[in-house]
Amino acid sequence: MLTLEAMRIEAGGFRLAADWAVPAGARVALIGPSGAGKSTLLAAIAGFQPLAGGRILWQGADLGPLDPGRRPVSILFQDNNLFPHLTVAQNLGLALNPHLRLGPGDRARIAAALDRVGLGGRGDDRPGRLSGGEQGRAALARVLLRPRPVLLLDEPFAALGPGLRADMLALVRAVAAEAGALTILVTHDPADARRFAQTVAFVHAGLAHPPADAAALFAAPPPALAAYLGRE
Amino acid sequence: MAAGGVRWGPAAVAALVAAAVLGPLAAVALRGGEVAALAPADWAALRFTLAQAAVSAALSVLLAVPVARALARRRFPGRGLFVTLTGAPFILPGIVAVMGLVAVFGRSGWLAAGLAPLGLPPPRLYGAQGVVLAHVFLNLPLAVRMILNGWAAIPGERLRLAAALDLPPGAVVRHVEVPMLRAVVPGAFVAVFLICTTSFAVALTLGGGPAATTVELAVFHAIRFEFDLARGAALAGVQVMLCTAAAAAAGALAAPSGLAGGLGRVAALRPRGAWLAAQDAAVLVSAGLFLALPIAAVLAGGAAALPVLPDAVWPAAARTLVVALPSAALAVAGALALSGGRRRQAAGMLPLAASPLALGTGLFLIVFPLADPAAVALPVTVAVNAILALPFALRLIAPARAEVAAAEGRLARSLGLPPAAVWRLVILPRLRRPIGLALGLAAALAAGDLGAIALFAREGGETLPLLVQRLMAAYRMEAAAAAALVLAAVSFALFAAFDLWGRRADA
Numbered sequence: 001m002l003t004l005e006a007m008r009i010e011a012g013g014f015r016l017a018a019d020w021a022v023p024a025g026a027r028v029a030l031i032g033p034s035g036a037g038k039s040t041l042l043a044a045i046a047g048f049q050p051l052a053g054g055r056i057l058w059q060g061a062d063l064g065p066l067d068p069g070r071r072p073v074s075i076l077f078q079d080n081n082l083f084p085h086l087t088v089a090q091n092l093g094l095a096l097n098p099h100l101r102l103g104p105g106d107r108a109r110i111a112a113a114l115d116r117v118g119l120g121g122r123g124d125d126r127p128g129r130l131s132g133g134e135q136g137r138a139a140l141a142r143v144l145l146r147p148r149p150v151l152l153l154d155e156p157f158a159a160l161g162p163g164l165r166a167d168m169l170a171l172v173r174a175v176a177a178e179a180g181a182l183t184i185l186v187t188h189d190p191a192d193a194r195r196f197a198q199t200v201a202f203v204h205a206g207l208a209h210p211p212a213d214a215a216a217l218f219a220a221p222p223p224a225l226a227a228y229l230g231r232e
Numbered sequence: 233m234a235a236g237g238v239r240w241g242p243a244a245v246a247a248l249v250a251a252a253v254l255g256p257l258a259a260v261a262l263r264g265g266e267v268a269a270l271a272p273a274d275w276a277a278l279r280f281t282l283a284q285a286a287v288s289a290a291l292s293v294l295l296a297v298p299v300a301r302a303l304a305r306r307r308f309p310g311r312g313l314f315v316t317l318t319g320a321p322f323i324l325p326g327i328v329a330v331m332g333l334v335a336v337f338g339r340s341g342w343l344a345a346g347l348a349p350l351g352l353p354p355p356r357l358y359g360a361q362g363v364v365l366a367h368v369f370l371n372l373p374l375a376v377r378m379i380l381n382g383w384a385a386i387p388g389e390r391l392r393l394a395a396a397l398d399l400p401p402g403a404v405v406r407h408v409e410v411p412m413l414r415a416v417v418p419g420a421f422v423a424v425f426l427i428c429t430t431s432f433a434v435a436l437t438l439g440g441g442p443a444a445t446t447v448e449l450a451v452f453h454a455i456r457f458e459f460d461l462a463r464g465a466a467l468a469g470v471q472v473m474l475c476t477a478a479a480a481a482a483g484a485l486a487a488p489s490g491l492a493g494g495l496g497r498v499a500a501l502r503p504r505g506a507w508l509a510a511q512d513a514a515v516l517v518s519a520g521l522f523l524a525l526p527i528a529a530v531l532a533g534g535a536a537a538l539p540v541l542p543d544a545v546w547p548a549a550a551r552t553l554v555v556a557l558p559s560a561a562l563a564v565a566g567a568l569a570l571s572g573g574r575r576r577q578a579a580g581m582l583p584l585a586a587s588p589l590a591l592g593t594g595l596f597l598i599v600f601p602l603a604d605p606a607a608v609a610l611p612v613t614v615a616v617n618a619i620l621a622l623p624f625a626l627r628l629i630a631p632a633r634a635e636v637a638a639a640e641g642r643l644a645r646s647l648g649l650p651p652a653a654v655w656r657l658v659i660l661p662r663l664r665r666p667i668g669l670a671l672g673l674a675a676a677l678a679a680g681d682l683g684a685i686a687l688f689a690r691e692g693g694e695t696l697p698l699l700v701q702r703l704m705a706a707y708r709m710e711a712a713a714a715a716a717l718v719l720a721a722v723s724f725a726l727f728a729a730f731d732l733w734g735r736r737a738d739a
Contacts, residue, residue: 083643098657
């Protein structure tokens with residue numbers, strides 16, 4: 001259970017509040033207009049954004065004192081998910097040994113993870129030689145190697161075409177299911193949200209609404225969401 | 233939290249740098265507290281320092297504008313080489329430049345040989361005019377690079393707009409180029425001024441006497457020849473105030489960087505017309521000859537004199553390396569430690585307030601009661617050069633460090649990489665280029681240094697620059713030319729080796 005307990009973020013004139021919880025293993029989408037604070041909410045859960053009030057808890061334990069790397073969280077950003085000067089295999093290896101002292105067993109696991117995301121044999125390439133979609137796959141493969149119970153996705157596939165994005169989301173679903181991870185996806189696209197998530201949280205006007213059942217929400221959206229979706 | 237141990241390290245380095253700068257300066261202040269120790273000649277030295285620096289900076293910048301303009305708007309074979317060569321004086325030791333200038337402009341130099349058949353007297357190189365000539369030679373290229381950067385930074389849109397409005401050339405100058413120059417020239421002027429106020433090697437070899445002594449040179453004379461420590465310290469204090477004021481002015485003007493940056497593209501600004509083309513060609517050829525001839529003279533004179541290469545060159549070369557390598561390593565290690573935060577970077581800029589002789593004097597005052605200064609000449613020279621190179625290294629490394637932190641810092645933190653792994657796997661590989669460049673510059677600067685070493689070393693303990701200077705002073709010009717060639721080779725080899733290592737990044 002991930003709990004946002006009377007959580008408040010303030011930065012300059014920006015404010016965001018949330019007070020809800022989602023169960024382990026769930027798939028949640030965050031939708032809402034640009035600048036509403038979707039990415040900021042993810043950054044707060046990942047530990048990059050200090051809170052102005054309230055707490056964020058995982059299985060009842062406060063995450064506040066933990067550095068980003070110590071939280072039970074994997075996060076994929078919009079870009080810069082791979083170190084450009086390391087090979088793909090080395091990037092994955094960081095999940096197994098942060099000093100990159102990798103044994104034969106580690107190498108085998110890296111190769112298997114790359115196979116799993118359809119990048120078999122690309123381990124020696126630098127990220128610059130990979131397409132946008134392939135870079136996303138490589139980052140997902142790293143998540144596979146060090147599964148953490150919460151997976152945060154900050155529009156990592158926003159630059160991909162619709163078909164490729166659907167493929168990637170299917171892969172994310174599979175990876176999250178394998179790891180049993182709670183997955184929170186930030187997206188602009190209601191279709192992505194519907195396809196991927198069981199529940200959808202609408203972020204608007206300083207408030208992250210509690211996640212609601214995706215099908216029901218889109219069937220009868222409240223006025224603000226309807227306006228965002230462009231429906232009268 | 234593991235981060236506690238990491239933050240402690242840079243703070244310690246910052247404190248160490250502050251102590252290394254402020255300690256000697258405090259020793260200077262304690263010993264030279266009373267300005268009464270200054271003689272009328274010392275005030276003359278201060279006036280000469282300011283005057284020659286102002287004239288040198290003004291001439292360098294004035295001459296640099298047409299050169300930079302010609303480089304900005306022309307494309308010709310060898311242009312890249314020309315721009316690269318304007319970087320050479322950063323690494324050319326001052327004493328070597330002086331050797332070259334003497335060979336070209338000296339009493340029996342190339343220019344005198346050309347004038348003699350016309351019945352004209354040889355030029356007079358020694359004195360104020362020689363000091364200014366050498367400073368223009370050493371700093372014109374720096375000014376050209378800074379101003380060329382200014383031209384390269386003119387937004388293409390503005391030139392497109394000027395073209396779309398079909399502005400005549402005069403209007404382009406007035407609305408596009410003059411505003412850029414107004415922004416860039418003051419910074420270039422102050423940067424050159426600052427360098428010229430701390431000039432020692434040039435003043436020592438071409439200046440001197442009541443009419444052409446700089447404060448740095450007066451410090452050296454007071455300590456080395458008159459052994460008047462109080463006066464030396466008072467002069468060093470004057471030098472520190474001078475440096476602080478000039479550095480503060482430079483900081484306020486945000487001196488443009490001549491070290492890095494794209495000097496490649498300014499194609500949109502190409503005027504037609506044979507007259508303008510001839511003008512640009514004349515400017516570039518004159519500037520090229522002015523800069524290349526002394527270097528050619530060092531190479532030719534040194535090569536011809538190699539048979540009389542004194543044996544003392546090899547131990548001096550070894551001492552030079554013993555100074556240059558640790559000094560470069562210390563400067564870059566310090567810059568890496570201090571590159572992570574604004575307040576730490578401020579600590580790294582402290583050395584700008586000091587000069588080689590001021591720091592050397594402070595260390596002399598500290599060491600003298602405890603030990604024989606000559607015995608610690610090399611460690612002191614290492615320390616002084618490491619400290620003085622730190623701001624340059626920091627300027628090269630800090631922006632790249634900030635870029636890496638912005639692009640990949642979050643990723644490293646989200647993966648929970650321990651600090652040692654972040655350094656080894658992320659920061660060092662990503663910073664390899666600026667680290668290589670900074671190591672090369674720091675090593676070349678230290679190899680060419682003629683400041684602290686001249687204050688401390690005794691006969692038989694010379695580094696190459698000091699050996700060249702002493703051979704010159706003894707009128708052994710051939711031997712000096714040969715040693716100068718070896719010194720130039722050592723400096724360029726050090727720079728090239730480190731810089732090439734850095735460029736192999738991401739290969």
